[in-house]
Amino acid sequence: MSSATMCLVDALDANDNILMSGTKADDCSVAGFKSALGSGAIAYGGKYSAPDYERISASGCTLAIENTMINHTPDVKEKLQKLGLVVLTEQSSSEPKALGRVEWIKLFGVLFDKEDEATHLFNEQKARVEQTSGLASSGKTVAYFYINSNGAAVTRRAGDYVAQMIELAGGSYALDDAQTASTSGSSVTLEMERFYATAKDADIIVYNGTIDESVATLNDFVGKNALLSQFKAVRNGNVWVTSADMYQQMTSTADIIDELHGAFTGDDTSDFHYLRKLG
Template sequence: MLDIPVFIDRSSYESQPLGRTEWIKLYGAMLDKEEEAANFFANQASVVENLKDFQNTEKTVAFFYINTSGAAVVRNPEDYISNMIELGGARNAFRDLQDDSGKTSVPITMEQFYDTAEDADYLIYNASIDSTVKTLDDLLAKDSMFADYKAVKEGNVWTTEKSMYQATDKIAQFTNDINLLVTGGDPDQMVFLRKLS
């Protein structure tokens, strides 16, 4: 109505992390910065490429948050976060989740979450959506049953940085974070993950 051109960014619907990052090439074309965008993409692609021959550890990661209704929200097994977990050398605990909604986030009951994530090697709380979990006590306040989870008992509960979704310029680094996580690497080298205590 106002004759203002509008562009809709659908990068968050990509199934592969580099698919999301590759949108930089579109912005490069829009801003006459194609060479810079191509170089930037190649740099990010090398982060993932460096892990291509890494044998999966088979350790499981449950990536989630608890919504205001008290449901656990996990990632669709086909989306880019789930794929980054796999590329980083772990298994998405919810890789067998059946969801045909096409949405990137899937709410499930806490009972469903418990059935799958209780024995997960690592829990990663998605603070990009819900930043209220800053300590293990905060997580236990969401649901006291978390005390029974293997990852909680073993001290393997992590949270993302709040800006993770906005940091599309370095989202491929999350793959490296997962690799550091499951191989006992230096947490100071992580970009998006922080251990809860």
């Protein structure tokens, strides 16, 4: 079971169908799933790239639900299949639309005989997202990225689901298709000078704390690269960081979009979970 889909299974109250997970309890942010891992009701079956084949074989497991990372380890997929498992590769991370990711809950509804529950949960998220997206635009441009170990900015392709969530929340993504066309994947790495020229005037920065958890303060942030202190959003005190668990929370898509909207419009942020303003 891949980490990103835990929330879908948990929302359907279908955790008792899961024998093993590739995520340890300490690394899991989905409450029900974390509890099951902690109690041993769901066992840790090893990392996706190095599963515990002996334990998996002994468990009687017949289905392995993997994300697209399994494509980088075809030998693992082949070994699981030789053990008699059907390997299902869920591709929610490749969805260009935010609600497209959430709609994967319908697949799990079919797998676990909870189709009505899945449809209800999806429609609930859809209605909330449509309500927020119908509000007036904030008029704010938004840059979303993290700084890698080489000092380069890793951002998201324009049109990617993260960029779309920013648009649905009333923001305008700071990079366009031409500026993020250097790769076929969802992430785009830009040398800092190029990224600065493109995004320096963004009204708001959202730092990707899901990938880089080392940024707790504004000083931590500007310490990543000397050019960051010259960004408009930094000078104006409009830098935010995401929670480490944001990517694991597909069923909270509407909440995340609501928080983005609040950050863009200056709403009360006291009960935010997925975004925090750096000071």
